[in-house]
Amino acid sequence: MCIDVVVFDLDGTLVDHEGAVVRALHDWLPRIGVAPDAVPPLVSTWFATEERHFASWRSGEISFAEQRRRRLRDVLPLIGRSVPDDAELDRIFEDFLHAYERGWRAFDDAIPCLDTLAAHDLRLAVLTNGTQTQQTEKLRRTGLDGYVERVFTAEGLGVAKPRPEVYLRVCAALGVEPSHTLHVGDHPDLDVRAPREVGLQVLHLDRHDTHLESPRISTLRDLPRLLDGQSKIAGTALN
Structure with a gap:
């Protein structure tokens, strides 16, 4: 992988x-x-x-x-x-x-995950359906902004998830191949099925253990170990 x-x-x-x-x-x-x-x-x-x-x-x-x-x-x-x-x-x-x-709060597994990934020199970005000002401010107030290289929003890109071009525009802006990009999110349609269809690697964050998509994890704490090849996730392996 x-x-x-x-x-x-x-x-x-x-x-x-x-x-x-x-x-x-x-x-x-x-x-x-x-x-x-x-x-x-x-x-x-x-x-x-x-x-x-x-x-x-x-x-x-x-x-x-x-x-x-x-x-x-x-x-x-x-x-x-x-x-x-x-x-x-x-x-x-x-x-x-x-x-x-x-009421904005980061999940308690978010910063530990990002901290570990950043320490291993992985590039990190955010893709969100929302407005640029609100979503950027949300990252700032929750202490997450310093971890991400870019914040992509539906407003800024002019297109929203799950339109196929939104994921490809993010990859192009970051200068990476879709096949070398991992998209992580909680929504089966917007964050798993749609990006998978245009060639991104995907991971379903299944916080409520609903088993909707695979591959999946139930906490972001599992993501660094997964990428380090030290753990398994439910469903099919990333490839």
């Missing part, structure tokens, strides 16, 4: 996006009138609307701001709030966003 660069997904892989959202909702929703005991049932609804409308942005159907507004248009009526105009929706989402930013 020859790996020149490891490209990591960000949310759900290096940074606990789900945990940050849950913390934000428990902080923000009561401040806009939701009883604390009514927050937990709304969490799954929030994630469902996020997935649906973020996918529309990812495919280029709507703007980044509009996917945020559509999420609020779905959720606000459920908590007895009327849906205001776009300017007010943007202000309301900004309040949620501040709470979300306060």
